[in-house]
Amino acid sequence: MEEDKNKLEIIATKTLPASDDLxxxxxxxxxxxxxxxxxxxxxxxxxxxxxxxxIYEF
Known part of the structure; x- marks a missing residue:
C-alpha cells in the first residue's frame, strides 16, 4: 500500500496565553x-x- 504523502502527523501541541505575536x-x-x-x-x-x-510533520 502506498503511503499518503499529503497526510499531516501531529508532533506536539502547546497551549499559551493568547497573543498576536504567536x-x-x-x-x-x-x-x-x-x-x-x-x-x-x-x-x-x-x-x-x-x-x-x-507542530505537524508531512
Whole structure:
C-alpha cells in the first residue's frame, strides 16, 4: 500500500496565553521550515483567551 504523502502527523501541541505575536511567530516558522517538511498551526480559544500551537510533520 502506498503511503499518503499529503497526510499531516501531529508532533506536539502547546497551549499559551493568547497573543498576536504567536500568530506572527507561526507565520514566520511556516515560511522558513516548510522545506524541512514541518508545519505549524494555531487555534484560539476565545473563552479562555488562550492559543494552542500545533507542530505537524508531512
Amino acid at each position: 500568530v506572527r511567530l507561526v507565520d514566520f516558522l511556516n515560511k522558513n521550515l516548510k522545506s524541512k517538511r514541518i508545519m505549524f498551526g494555531i487555534t484560539k480559544d476565545k473563552e479562555k483567551d488562550e492559543m494552542t500551537i500545533s
